[in-house]
Amino acid sequence: DAGVIQSPRHEVTEMGQEVTLRCKPISGHNSLFWYRQTMMRGLELLIYFNNNVPIDDSGMPEDRFSAKMPNASFSTLKIQPSEPRDSAVYFCASSWDNQETQYFGPGTRLLVL
Amino acid sequence: RKEVEQDPGPFNVPEGATVAFNCTYSNSASQSFFWYRQDCRKEPKLLMSVYSSGNEDGRFTAQLNRASQYISLLIRDSKLSDSATYLCVVNEGSASKIIFGSGTRLSIRP
Numbered sequence: 001d002a003g004v005i006q007s008p009r010h011e012v013t014e015m016g017q018e019v020t021l022r023c024k025p026i027s028g029h030n031s032l033f034w035y036r037q038t039m040m041r042g043l044e045l046l047i048y049f050n051n052n053v054p055i056d057d058s059g060m061p062e063d064r065f066s067a068k069m070p071n072a073s074f075s076t077l078k079i080q081p082s083e084p085r086d087s088a089v090y091f092c093a094s095s096w097d098n099q100e101t102q103y104f105g106p107g108t109r110l111l112v113l
Numbered sequence: 114r115k116e117v118e119q120d121p122g123p124f125n126v127p128e129g130a131t132v133a134f135n136c137t138y139s140n141s142a143s144q145s146f147f148w149y150r151q152d153c154r155k156e157p158k159l160l161m162s163v164y165s166s167g168n169e170d171g172r173f174t175a176q177l178n179r180a181s182q183y184i185s186l187l188i189r190d191s192k193l194s195d196s197a198t199y200l201c202v203v204n205e206g207s208a209s210k211i212i213f214g215s216g217t218r219l220s221i222r223p
Binding site: 035042043045056091101102103104105106107 | 147155156157158159162200207211213214215216
């Protein structure tokens with residue numbers, strides 16, 4: 001069975017550019033999470049969707065960040081404009097129920113120069 | 114005080130040794146608890162859930178102490194492949210209140 005799929009796996013961009021990260025959750029899972037991981041702050045929840053609806057986006061750092069989930073099999077996290085401090089590993093995770101075990105994708109390593 | 118606290122380590126122990134680490138949480142209403150494992154440059158993966166009665170999975174034992182608000186992970190007969198970062202995870206009652214600790218680094222030496 002395919003796990004959570006994320007793309008791209010690596011992204012290097014220049015400050016000010018738009019960055020779009022993509023996620024395909026495990027088929028049948030109805031909850032999707034976007035996390036950011038850095039050495040300084042660890043793993044932080046950015047936003048959580050349940051049944052394609054954003055439930056809690058209080059972790060989104062600022063208006064430069066936006067996330068969508070147009071259907072049950074696809075989500076995007078967009079950063080516009082990107083800044084060097086956005087450099088991190090961004091993980092997408094999905095679960096069957098919103099409080100059950102989360103399955104993480106391989107992550108996208110983002111470097112903003 | 115952080116919501117979930119872990120000793121960052123690193124714990125450096127010889128192969129075959131027993132190692133244990135704890136994780137403390139601040140919200141006494143927390144409902145469920147987990148240990149995740151994260152290998153270098155990989156994603157976190159569920160290692161085991163932590164139940165009130167304690168649970169064991171092979172060489173791994175997890176315990177929950179609600180009175181003192183901590184969970185523990187014990188690894189017996191450690192293997193080189195156990196080298197990883199172990200993340201403590203606490204669910205405070207909703208999906209947006211799943212808190213990950215910063216992790217404890219474990220390094221097993223031959």
